[in-house]
Amino acid sequence: MSWRSGVRTSLLYLVSIVAGFALAYMLVAFVVFPAGVVPRDVKVPNVNGLTYEEAAQRLAQSGFKAEQGEQRYDNSAPKLTVLDQSPEPGAREGVGSTVTLIVSAGQRIVTVPTVTGMTRIEAQVLLEKDGFDVGDVGETNSDAPAGTVVSTRPAAGAQVSVPSTISLVLSRGPAAATLQMPGLIGRDIESARLVLTQLGVRDVQVTYDPFATSPQGSVVGQTPVPGATILPGASVPQEIEAWFGFGFGS
Numbered sequence: 001m002s003w004r005s006g007v008r009t010s011l012l013y014l015v016s017i018v019a020g021f022a023l024a025y026m027l028v029a030f031v032v033f034p035a036g037v038v039p040r041d042v043k044v045p046n047v048n049g050l051t052y053e054e055a056a057q058r059l060a061q062s063g064f065k066a067e068q069g070e071q072r073y074d075n076s077a078p079k080l081t082v083l084d085q086s087p088e089p090g091a092r093e094g095v096g097s098t099v100t101l102i103v104s105a106g107q108r109i110v111t112v113p114t115v116t117g118m119t120r121i122e123a124q125v126l127l128e129k130d131g132f133d134v135g136d137v138g139e140t141n142s143d144a145p146a147g148t149v150v151s152t153r154p155a156a157g158a159q160v161s162v163p164s165t166i167s168l169v170l171s172r173g174p175a176a177a178t179l180q181m182p183g184l185i186g187r188d189i190e191s192a193r194l195v196l197t198q199l200g201v202r203d204v205q206v207t208y209d210p211f212a213t214s215p216q217g218s219v220v221g222q223t224p225v226p227g228a229t230i231l232p233g234a235s236v237p238q239e240i241e242a243w244f245g246f247g248f249g250s
Contacts, residue, residue, distance in 0.1 A: 044099060046089035052080045052103050063095035071105035075161055079106035107161040114156040115149050115168075123149045123168060131162035142171035183226035184219045192219050201230065 045062050047055035056066035072083055084102040087093055110130055115123035124134045142150045153167040154160055179199050184192040189206065196204055212220040224230065 040095050041092040042095060044085070044087050044089055044091045044093055047085055047099075047101065048082050048089070050082050051078075052082060052101060055082045055085075055101055059099050064093070065096065065098045067098050067100045069100040069102045071103055073106070073108035074104040075107050075163075077104035077106075079104055109159050110162045112152060112154050112156050112158045112160060112166060115152060116156065117144070118149050119147060120149065120168060120170060123152075127166050131164075133163060133165045134168060135165035136167040138167070138169045139172040140169055141173065141175035143174055144171040146171055146173035178229050181222075181224045181226055181228040181230050184222045185226075186214075187219050188217050189219070199230065 040063075042062060044064065045058055047058050050058065052066070052068060059066045069086070074081075074083060077083060081104045082101050083104055086100045086102075087097075093099075108131070110132075112132075113126055113130060115126055118126070120137065127134055140150065144150050148171050149168050150171045151169040153169070154164075182195055182199070184195065187195070193204060209220055214220045
């Protein structure tokens with residue numbers, strides 16, 4: 001046998017031995033101890049409602065890695081509380097896989113905008129754009145044009161969480177001025193009419209008293225009585241009366 005034949009034979013033996021060891025290792029690894037070679041699939045635990053740190057610890061105990069995903073505003077969940085997770089709880093994933101956690105950003109705090117001077121519709125559009133709901137709508141007398149917003153509850157500039165409800169107070173216009181009924185007894189008819197016209201009374205009903213003893217054409221009685229409250233522009237044909245004497249007196 002030449003030296004070349006000997007080398008060739010030795011190489012064949014060496015390859016056979018290495019191949020045998022490799023085959024034996026694979027049989028032991030995959031059949032006897034498969035967990036050491038093939039990753040195990042385990043159930044993803046439910047970590048919703050936990051803080052991010054608590055969730056990361058729980059996942060690590062099960063062989064998973066935690067990764068923080070997006071933050072979402074939530075009025076009921078404290079900041080960094082887990083709102084959702086991917087993969088979902090109960091899914092089977094390989095040990096060492098990453099679980100993405102969606103966490104709470106806490107309450108969204110917004111400044112109440114200024115809507116005074118706007119109409120109800122304009123104010124509602126702006127408030128809803130900022131995440132608010134429009135609640136009760138009241139009215140009050142104001143020098144502002146009727147139907148425009150004069151105030152809000154909470155007031156403009158307040159810091160509140162959204163969604164929240166904002167109440168509006170609208171102007172019904174200026175309050176009607178009230179006047180007192182003057183004393184007309186003893187005045188002549190034209191003078192009495194002039195006074196009432198200047199007060200804004202639009203209609204005056206006049207009756208005559210044939211038994212009055214006052215000078216002819218003078219007022220001997222009136223309704224409402226002096227000092228009573230009247231409204232400018234009122235039409236009170238049944239409430240304002242004047243009686244005139246026919247000269248039976250001096």
